Amino acid sequence: MRKIALQISPEVRTAYFADYLDVAETELAQVTGFKPEEFVQFGELEFFLLNCPEERDEELLKLSFVQGLFEIGDGSYFPLNKAFEYQLHRDFVFGSKFKGKTNERLTQLLLNVGLSVIDCPVGEPIRLLDPMCGRGTTIMWGMQYGFRCKGIDREEAALEDIVRNTKKWCKVHRTKNKFERGALGDKKRRNSPRYLDATLDGQRARFVTGDARKPSEYFGSEKFNLIVSDLPYGIQHFGDGDTRNPLGLLSECAVSWREVLAEGGAVVLAFNKKQPKRGQLIAAFENAGWTANEFNAPHRMSESIVRDIVIFTS
Numbered sequence: 001m002r003k004i005a006l007q008i009s010p011e012v013r014t015a016y017f018a019d020y021l022d023v024a025e026t027e028l029a030q031v032t033g034f035k036p037e038e039f040v041q042f043g044e045l046e047f048f049l050l051n052c053p054e055e056r057d058e059e060l061l062k063l064s065f066v067q068g069l070f071e072i073g074d075g076s077y078f079p080l081n082k083a084f085e086y087q088l089h090r091d092f093v094f095g096s097k098f099k100g101k102t103n104e105r106l107t108q109l110l111l112n113v114g115l116s117v118i119d120c121p122v123g124e125p126i127r128l129l130d131p132m133c134g135r136g137t138t139i140m141w142g143m144q145y146g147f148r149c150k151g152i153d154r155e156e157a158a159l160e161d162i163v164r165n166t167k168k169w170c171k172v173h174r175t176k177n178k179f180e181r182g183a184l185g186d187k188k189r190r191n192s193p194r195y196l197d198a199t200l201d202g203q204r205a206r207f208v209t210g211d212a213r214k215p216s217e218y219f220g221s222e223k224f225n226l227i228v229s230d231l232p233y234g235i236q237h238f239g240d241g242d243t244r245n246p247l248g249l250l251s252e253c254a255v256s257w258r259e260v261l262a263e264g265g266a267v268v269l270a271f272n273k274k275q276p277k278r279g280q281l282i283a284a285f286e287n288a289g290w291t292a293n294e295f296n297a298p299h300r301m302s303e304s305i306v307r308d309i310v311i312f313t314s
């Protein structure tokens with residue numbers, strides 16, 4: 001079998017700091033089943049080496065930590081001229097920076113590990129919901145992957161921020177686009193939830209200003225294969241009311257998200273390990289009938305926050 005080297009993107013250091021190699025290895029194992037046979041460093045360049053058949057290359061190329069693949073022969077590294085074919089320019093995910101943005105590499109990892117556990121009918125588009133989507137990093141990744149995407153965030157300013165951030169890249173990259181705004185339900189009521197429909201080069205997403213606990217109110221009978229979110233950390237983002245701990249909110253979400261999950265679907269959450277504690281979060285979801293997967297990837301992301309990831313299936 002071919003021996004290959006996966007080049008580790010330096011970008012993952014800004015997502016996971018000291019823990020980046022552990023997180024990368026965890027993603028590799030969860031998504032592909034491979035374990036690195038060796039870790040190799042040439043100066044600043046870093047690689048995992050493994051034996052792998054060519055037909056697995058596409059899977060490897062879309063791992064969130066992989067910058068490129070090399071084939072190894074006679075001790076030399078030959079770069080493979082291959083890349084995963086994303087639907088949009090990378091700037092739609094990476095280009096805009098804003099307060100509270102979830103790291104782009106972490107967000108791609110959340111989608112990848114989610115994809116590794118779901119069971120979805122072949123030929124049908126994957127439906128993704130981020131019920132606390134902020135300015136849409138998860139949703140932009142979903143569009144890159146060709147998913148049908150929906151996002152909810154309670155911040156009213158988010159919709160116009162998304163339009164501004166996205167239009168900028170449409171202009172730069174001459175991407176065909178359409179943005180439509182409106183109100184759900186009784187349009188005459190001043191507090192009807194507002195929505196934004198964005199179509200970028202044929203990729204569609206809807207964003208709603210609303211409450212993460214109420215997806216079926218906004219999307220009717222639509223069912224989602226993946227519910228993915230980076231939860232409020234309780235420091236910059238408050239869960240609800242005055243509380244810094246989003247556990248109460250999440251216990252309610254654990255109930256209402258079951259109603260919108262497609263058969264074979266999964267929930268993937270990134271969360272601040274201090275609040276809620278992993279055990280409390282799992283208990284809240286198990287009480288609502290979910291099963292927690294063993295996957296975890298704890299990593300320090302800042303002085304005060306250690307983040308982890310949990311996957312639930314129904």
Ligand SMILES: C[S@@+](CC[C@H](N)C(=O)[O-])C[C@H]1O[C@@H](n2cnc3c(N)ncnc32)[C@H](O)[C@@H]1O
Nearest residue numbers: 101102132133134135136137153154211212232
């Ligand atoms: C960590 S941020 C997500 C950032 C997002 N992934 C991005 O990159 O833009 C968490 C988000 O949860 C939202 N949020 C908190 N409580 C909510 C609720 N009850 N319903 C909807 N959104 C909520 C906050 O407004 C915040 O945007």
